[in-house]
Amino acid sequence: MNKKNNPLLQQISIYIHWPFCLSKCPYCDFNSHVRTNFDYKKMISAYISEIHSIKNFIHDSPLEIGSIFFGGGTPSLMPPKFVEKIISTLERYWKFSDKLEISLEANPNSVDLVKFNGFKNAGVNRLSLGVQALNDKDLKFLGRSHTCNESLKALDIASKIFKKTSIDLIYGRPKQSTSDWELELSSALKLPINHISLYQLTIEKGTQFFTDARDKKFIMPNENYQNTMFNISNIITEQAGFTSYEISNYARPNFTCKHNLTYWLYKPYIGIGPGAHGRMPAKDGGRVATRMHSKPETWLDAVCSNGHGIAQKSAISAKERATEALILGLRLTEGINKKHFETNTGVKFNDAVIASEIKRLEEKNYIVNSEQKLKLTKHGRPLLNSILSHIVAYE
């Protein structure tokens, strides 16, 4: 690793997608696939060759990697050797920041002490564990193949190995009362973690839950209920010393997820692996969007014949960049720094928003608009989508 941080170097993040899971959760619309016989050995060389090809697509101004994220699917199913090989390949092509954060998502039932140590030795320094619920009944409802105890055990091991640990929980489950959630979250916050993601259960098209909800196999809590749970989450996490820095993310001081912040701050990143998306830096200071083939087999074939699995590569116009930066940036509690916005998108902030709407929503206490920043108020945060549809100027 290089020693000094060069302020002139543009920072970039790397997302690595591992598309396999042991089973498919009924709510999940992520690019995850269950395969019993798959030639995993071919996968590692494919990742390496895709990294190589992408490196050649990026113009040659010096870059420095600020974060790497192994997401999924279930990346904890990867052999630690794969993880190590990928990290060392990345290091061969780019400088590593000395504050480099390397995260990996783990499922509680696919890890053990040996594996966690293997990941650590490969360079992983942050572990995010998919706990989802802290009672077995709900875990079963969510189709998870682990128990609550297994989660706690996995977390215990992880916390001894990794300095940074995080868990994911899903709330707003059918039949979950606000007090259930209050208790559950309170006990979660006592676990050995310094970061937590709280996702409201979302019924996505194409999932098992979508059909089940439509067929009234269960009833989702209504919006008021969900909003109350959201408010409770914000209060309880704060009392426990976590800061809500993004709609669904909470961290103890200095433990925000550096990688995910790249997205929300609209910084460039490279996506590697089946279904991964990227926003690579373009010569003109803009962004090139990439999307890889989603199906592992298709991706693998593409990489074998082309060196990469890109399904779509397109320039993102200045207006599109501005809209994307608004969609992502306003998720942050901090809001959008207008100067950063302008350097990142090449668009004047005031051109990207509708001034009269900003004023109107500010009067109604949904947003705060200052010289430097635009951010949502507590009142406005749960209504981001509607607010965006009012203030975004470009269509």
Next chain:
Amino acid sequence: MTKLSHIRNFSIVAHIDHGKSTLADRLIQVCGGLDDREMRSQVLDSMDLERERGITIKAQTVRLKYKSKDGIEYILNLVDTPGHVDFAYEVSRSLAACEGSLLVVDATQGVEAQTLANTYLAIDSDHEIIPVLNKIDLPSAEPERIKRQIDEVIGIDSSNAITISAKTGQGVEFVLEALVNRLPPPEGDFNRPLKAMLVDSWYDSYLGVVILLRIVDGEITKGMNIKMMSSGNKHNVEQVGIFTPKTINVDSLSAGEIGFITASIKDVSDCEVGDTITNDKNPTEEALPGFKATQPVVFCGLFPSDSAEYERLRESLSRLRLNDSSFVFEAESSPALGFGFRCGFLGLLHLEIVQERLEREFSLELVATAPSVIYRLTLTTGEAIELHNPADMPDPTRIDTIEEPWIKATIIVPDDYLGPVLSLCEEKRGNQVELTYVGNRAMVVYNLPLNEVVFDFYDRLKSVSRGYASFDYQIENYQRSDLVKLNILINGESVDALAMIVHRNYAESRGRALCQRLKGLIPRQLFKIAIQAAIGGKVIARETVSALRKDVTAKCYGGDVSRKRKLLERQKRGKKRMRQIGNVEIPQEAFLAALKMDKE
């Protein structure tokens, strides 16, 4: 020049769908106007809309040659007419050009409301009437029973009615013989100065303005200088011709004949139907009596969905008017719907047809406000005004009296459905005038406020009678009434486009229904939305659309953002089509659905 005694001019009148156009097809075919290759069903219904809906909107004329059993070759001028009440004016002027009528009655259905209405029009025009019972190829045909109906209900002799199938052609030769033997030839004098009746005019993209004429006296020739007697305007005749139904040029048309001319006339409005045309050099002394001008009775606002289309809508309306002078329009602006036009029509079907032609022939997307009638107001100052648009209703304190138009409606219905039809008429504030039974059917005559009829009467009548009731009406008079303007307010702002004038007794229920309806149509937004119905300052119904609480996407990472952006962009584009009332965005679909309320 054809000898008058060898000419027969006739119309075909009937209730809608009883087979007029199909009979016209057969007559054309038998007389060889078109060969088999050129023939198609309802060949005279040339508009796309007519062909699709299977109804006749514009009257059509055809000249046929028929060699009768007496060995003489006759000229038959056939005028096919529309059956629907909205187009009754087309029927009357067609009738004025003829001496007799074929009265077509569907032998499976019998006498219906427009059979009656159109027969009376023919009797008023002193026509000789030949009853024709059609569709006898169908097993359910009951010609004998229907003949008795014709005797009893209409009161004309049906003993020598002709039974035919216009579909198969059975009996059509008897129709032709009857035309020759039973209808009188036209009267007129070839040697007198030209006197011709302007029967119809329209704009044809090849020929320009075309005038359909019935020559009463004299002769019209190519090159003649003619004078329109009402305006004194003069034109030079360029073409003289006939339809067989193909367009054929001839040298002249003379007394008793029907045909067309063109005379480089720019404006259809210079061709007033019923006007007398004469020879400028040798004019006739007296003009024909003419027709009563048609008056629009139903009004609505038409607005382009996309405000950028306003000018195109204006042009399209002007173009349409070239062929249909019976509708009127003037510019209107609405805070809710933007710029558009207030349009007047002969009835609801006419409204629907004009709207459909605009959408189809001119590819316009339109928002139409609820149909309304003309109210006559006397203000406290003594001033009298006509109100075409509920939004323009003055403050109640300034109004002395309001009068609304009443109609006399004739409904013929199988007696199984009589009960529900009577209660519908009562509910619609009707007064019964007459109730007679004819076999197992009833004929009811009601006086009804037109206001209630344009609201939802047709659809309700159709549903309570399962489609078996037929309906016809004529405007009767204006009567004083306790009418109020019902305003719809959204977050306190009144929505002009949803305002309506209703009888005080119905205001509350209509208001409540509309508020409930809107509640279901307006999506929740950042702010709470109050929907109110009010009369003057008094709120009579209220609904609330609660504010959105939470809509933020739980998880939004790298891959989600493209999807999210596209969704947002689509949403932004959709907003352009939203109507802004104060701070509330109302999707256009909500407006449309609210305005269509009467349809469900």
